[in-house]
Amino acid sequence: MILKFSFRNIWRQRSRAIAVLATISLGISALMIYHGFNAGIMNQYRENTIRARFGHGQVNTKGYRDQIWDKPWSKWFELSSTFVQELKARPEVEFVFPRIAFYALLNNGEKTLSGAGEGVDGKSESKFFTTLNVIDGKMLSNEEDGILLGKGLAAALGLKIGDRVTVLANTHAGSLNAVDVYVTGIFFAGMKSFDDTFFRIQLPKAQELLDTHQVESMALGLRKLEDWPKVESWINNSREFEATPFNVLDKVYYQNSVDFLQAQFNFMFLVIVIIVILGIFNTVSTIILERKGEIGNLRANGDSYKEVLGLLLTESVILGLMGATLGLLISYICNVTLLAHGIEMPPGPGITRQFTTFVELQASFIPVCYLIGLLSSLFGTVMAARKVLKMPITELLKG
Amino acid sequence: MTFLYEVKNLDFNYQLEGVQFQALKKVNLKVSAGDVMTFAGPSGSGKSTLLNLMGLMEETSNDMIFYNGKCMGSMGDGDKNNIRRFDIGFIFQSFHLFPVLTTYENIEFFLIRQGVDEKRRKELVQESMEVLGISELQNKRPTQLSGGQRQRVAIARALAKRPKVIIADEPTASLDQKNGEAVVDHLFGINKKFGTTIIVASHDPMVLRHSPKIISLKDGEIQKESL
Numbered sequence: 001m002i003l004k005f006s007f008r009n010i011w012r013q014r015s016r017a018i019a020v021l022a023t024i025s026l027g028i029s030a031l032m033i034y035h036g037f038n039a040g041i042m043n044q045y046r047e048n049t050i051r052a053r054f055g056h057g058q059v060n061t062k063g064y065r066d067q068i069w070d071k072p073w074s075k076w077f078e079l080s081s082t083f084v085q086e087l088k089a090r091p092e093v094e095f096v097f098p099r100i101a102f103y104a105l106l107n108n109g110e111k112t113l114s115g116a117g118e119g120v121d122g123k124s125e126s127k128f129f130t131t132l133n134v135i136d137g138k139m140l141s142n143e144e145d146g147i148l149l150g151k152g153l154a155a156a157l158g159l160k161i162g163d164r165v166t167v168l169a170n171t172h173a174g175s176l177n178a179v180d181v182y183v184t185g186i187f188f189a190g191m192k193s194f195d196d197t198f199f200r201i202q203l204p205k206a207q208e209l210l211d212t213h214q215v216e217s218m219a220l221g222l223r224k225l226e227d228w229p230k231v232e233s234w235i236n237n238s239r240e241f242e243a244t245p246f247n248v249l250d251k252v253y254y255q256n257s258v259d260f261l262q263a264q265f266n267f268m269f270l271v272i273v274i275i276v277i278l279g280i281f282n283t284v285s286t287i288i289l290e291r292k293g294e295i296g297n298l299r300a301n302g303d304s305y306k307e308v309l310g311l312l313l314t315e316s317v318i319l320g321l322m323g324a325t326l327g328l329l330i331s332y333i334c335n336v337t338l339l340a341h342g343i344e345m346p347p348g349p350g351i352t353r354q355f356t357t358f359v360e361l362q363a364s365f366i367p368v369c370y371l372i373g374l375l376s377s378l379f380g381t382v383m384a385a386r387k388v389l390k391m392p393i394t395e396l397l398k399g
Numbered sequence: 400m401t402f403l404y405e406v407k408n409l410d411f412n413y414q415l416e417g418v419q420f421q422a423l424k425k426v427n428l429k430v431s432a433g434d435v436m437t438f439a440g441p442s443g444s445g446k447s448t449l450l451n452l453m454g455l456m457e458e459t460s461n462d463m464i465f466y467n468g469k470c471m472g473s474m475g476d477g478d479k480n481n482i483r484r485f486d487i488g489f490i491f492q493s494f495h496l497f498p499v500l501t502t503y504e505n506i507e508f509f510l511i512r513q514g515v516d517e518k519r520r521k522e523l524v525q526e527s528m529e530v531l532g533i534s535e536l537q538n539k540r541p542t543q544l545s546g547g548q549r550q551r552v553a554i555a556r557a558l559a560k561r562p563k564v565i566i567a568d569e570p571t572a573s574l575d576q577k578n579g580e581a582v583v584d585h586l587f588g589i590n591k592k593f594g595t596t597i598i599v600a601s602h603d604p605m606v607l608r609h610s611p612k613i614i615s616l617k618d619g620e621i622q623k624e625s626l
Contacts, residue, residue, distance in 0.1 A: 001504070001511050008499035297495035300456055301509045301560075302484020304476065393456040397491060 006314040016287050017319070023279035024323025024377060025330055027272050028369045032331035034272075036359040037343070038265050042258050044357055046225075046246075049254040051131040052189060054246040055097060055219035056228050059087070059235055062242045064217075073172040076100075076214035083238055084218070092231050095128050095221030097121055100206045104169040106149075106199065108157045115153055116197045117167065119206020122146065128221040137161040137185035140200055146184035152196030154186045161186070167201065171211035179209045190347060190355075191253060273376055280316075280380030288312070288388050295388060296396025305389050309382070316381035317374060324373030328366060335359050403564060403596055404430035404453055405465040411448060411457075411619075422448040424619045430598065432563065435590045437610035438600040445619040446600040447568055453598060454487055454566045455479045484513060488557025488595075490567035490586070494549045496541040496556075502528070503537040506556045513560065527555040530592065531585055547578025554585055564596040565589065571603045583609045 010017050050056055064075045077084075079098055088096050100119040105112050122140035132139065140148045147165060159165060161183050168178045181201055189195055207213060220243075222228060228245060235243035247255045288295070298308050342356040388396070406428040413420040423445045430436060430453075438446035451457040452464055455471060462472040466482060474482075483489075496505050506527055510520045528534045531551045541549055550570060557565050567586060571579035583606055590597045599606060607613055615622040 001507070005497070005500065005504075005508070012499050293493065293495055294497060297489075297491070297497075300454065300483060300489050301512065302480045302482075303512060304480050307512075392458055394451050397456075397495070399493065 002311065002314065003318075006311060006318055010315050010318060013287060013290070016283055019283045020280055020319050020377075021323045021326060023276055023283065024320060024373050025326035027276035027279075027376070028324050028327025028373050029330040029334065031269060031272050031372065032328060032361060032365060032369055033334060033339070033359055034265065034268055035365050036331070036335065036361040037357070038261050039362050040357045040360040041261060041345070043360055044355065045254050045257050048131050049246050049250045050225075051129055053129070053132065054249045055095070055128065056222045056225060057220050057232065057243050057245045058249055059218040059220065059241050059243055060216070061240055064242075065244060071172070072216070073210070073212055073214065076212065076216050077240070078214055083241055087218070087220075087235070090231065090234070092222050092224070092227035093220060094223045095124060095219075097125050097128070097219040097221065098203060098215040098217075099219060100203065100210065100212075100216045102169055102206065102210060104167050104209070106153070106157060107166040107168060108159060108163070109166075111157065112168075113153065113156055114197075115149070115199050117169070117206065118198070118200045119203040119209075120200050121203050122148075122200070133188050133190070134185045135188045137183065139185055140202065141184075143182075143184050144202055145179075145181045145205065147181040147199055147201050148185040148187060149183065149199035150195035150197065151186055151188040152192065153199060154183065156196070159183050159186075167199075167209060169209050171209075173211060177209050177211060179205050181205065273372060276372075276376045277380045277383075280377055281383045284316070284381050285384040288384050292388060292391070292396045293399035296393050296399075299393045299396060308389055309385055312381055312385050313378055316377040320374040320377030321370065323377065324370045327373065328369055331361060335361055401468045402429045402465070403432045403434070403467060404428065405468075406449075406453075407463050407465075409449075409452070409463040411445075411452065411459065413448075422619050423452075426619075426621055428614065428621070430564075430596060432596055433590070433594050434612065435587055435597045435610065436599070436612045436614060437606060438598070438614050438616060439602060439607055440616035440622075441602060443618075444616040446602075446616050448619075449616070450566055450568055450598065450600040454489065455483055484509070485560070486563045488560050488562035488565040490550070490553050490557050490565060490570045492569035492572045494541070494546075494553045494573070496549055496552055498541050501538050501540055502533060502544070502552050502555075505541070505552055506559045509556065509560055523559045523561065524555075527559040530558065530589070531555040545578070546574050547581060550574060550578070550582050551585060554582065554589070558589055558593070558595070561593070562595060564598060567597070567599045567601075569601055569603075570599065571601065571606055576605065579603065579605055580609075587611075 061075045061077055084096070087093060098121060102117050104115055104117045106115050120140065123142055126139040126141045135151060140146050149159070157165065163183045164180060165183065166178050166180050168176060171177045220231065222231060232243040232245065235241050295308055339359045342358045345355050345357050347354055406426055409423055409426040410421065411423040413422050426449065438449055440446045448457065452459060459472060462470045464471045497508065500508060503524055506524045507520055510523060515523065528537060531554055533548065533551050533555060536544060536548060544552065570582055570586065574582060586597060587609060589595050599610065601607065613625045
């Protein structure tokens with residue numbers, strides 16, 4: 001009966017009930033869509049970071065990344081080690097990509113520029129690293145003498161697909177060595193420092209250049225992102241090796257972006273919640289003022305302050321739940337209609353390339369939406385009802 | 400002998416926009432269980448104030464009103480709420496029915512608040528509707544009823560609580576002569592049938608004609624009591 005009473009009371013002033021519902025549902029849908037938008041960007045950043053360059057993480061010998069080594073190759077390792085074989089055999093691990101990073105000079109016969117090189121297993125990496133935006137040619141694959149380089153670097157050297165270039169570097173013994181390669185692809189990651197300096201050649205070519213049979217690190221491609229903690233723990237428990245996740249490897253681009261977006265979301269979250277509470281307060285204040293006579297009647301017939309507040313809060317709970325449900329529905333409908341083709345985004349911080357992001361509504365955020373709908377409705381009602389409920393019964397009965 | 404109400408030398412002041420008004424002066428009154436009494440007088444005479452005080456609706460800390468031998472000034476909010484919930488039925492000039500509830504539900508509402516079980520509620524609601532002759536209106540909402548019908552629903556609602564006393568403030572003021580007479584008949588009929596004490600505040604001559612005991616007030620003072 002009390003529920004029926006509360007439910008009917010909500011609809012007694014239809015326009016006001018719609019105003020409250022609209023306030024809650026628009027607030028909730030804004031929150032849900034904004035949260036989904038952030039999740040979309042974060043997931044895209046994460047996928048870019050993983051699939052463009054770093055994989056899910058990297059394996060090095062223990063302590064290698066902690067300091068600058070006078071002779072870094074002394075901390076490099078053989079691919080034939082038992083650890084590497086066991087790592088490859090783990091069910092969570094889909095790919096192991098051995099790598100060597102080095103600094104080198106690139107010469108096109110006319111000019112020489114410095115660059116940051118990486119020796120990679122082109123064939124296997126081309127299967128996993130799918131989001132490195134190759135704008136000309138193709139990813140490094142089977143080409144033994146191929147080189148994939150950034151747009152800025154290629155432009156500075158005036159290189160195009162098929163052009164030859166000499167890569168010069170010091171061997172670990174300190175002598176100068178060189179290998180000749182030809183351009184198979186040019187990428188545009190959108191990060192200027194990366195596009196202007198970075199290049200990749202095949203791992204055997206890099207090992208020939210540096211006169212080594214060892215590798216510096218291994219990038220890992222897992223079957224599922226969620227498996228990382230398990231694999232990381234297994235690696236860190238070994239005596240010789242340690243693992244570093246992609247978000248640490250790419251702190252500047254990925255983690256800082258995620259932290260920035262999260263801080264922005266928290267602020268907007270607060271603003272939206274305050275707007276919803278004030279909206280509810282405004283409408284409910286009017287509703288309660290118009291129901292003074294009814295409240296007086298309840299008080300006259302023995303209801304305490306808390307009991308009348310309880311009745312009003314029952315109504316606000318129903319409104320909060322209905323508003324949140326409606327808001328979630330609106331956000332879903334918007335996502336499959338207006339936002340279905342994604343949102344064209346300008347380049348993010350540190351990036352020069354535009355991108356399209358999609359709103360990825362998160363089921364895990366639904367309980368938060370209900371909680372916000374409920375609490376803002378309750379809080380707005382308490383604020384609005386406080387003053388009226390404290391009025392003397394005789395004043396209330398005057399209406 | 401314990402009276403249902405005993406008012407001793409009651410003074411009561413209002414504070415209105417910083418100015419103090421004396422609404423009641425040295426009022427003395429005794430009401431026994433089963434009495435029917437009407438406070439009469441022009442607007443501003445203090446009759447509604449006295450009624451509100453006896454209905455425990457007006458905040459007062461004075462110790463000049465006693466309900467069932469208990470001093471109202473010393474009662475806590477919980478005690479007052481309980482007395483209003485179980486012992487007093489209210490009838491107001493503007494009915495104060497819940498517009499979203501049907502006649503049946505309006506009458507049932509305060510029984511739910513009393514914690515009466517469903518079976519007993521049904522009996523009480525049906526009996527009250529029969530007494531007031533409104534059984535056929537049980538599924539109608541207040542907006543579908545005339546003024547007289549609404550007031551009869553309000554009386555049925557007060558009666559269903561089976562209160563010791565029914566307090567009615569200007570119960571006929573919003574009604575025409577015919578409906579007003581019907582309401583008064585019902586109200587005083589309840590006293591005869593159930594022995595409920597009835598206290599009315601009214602300046603309607605028709606009510607006064609039917610009332611067995613009239614307390615006339617003027618400027619907050621009792622002018623005369625007539626039987």
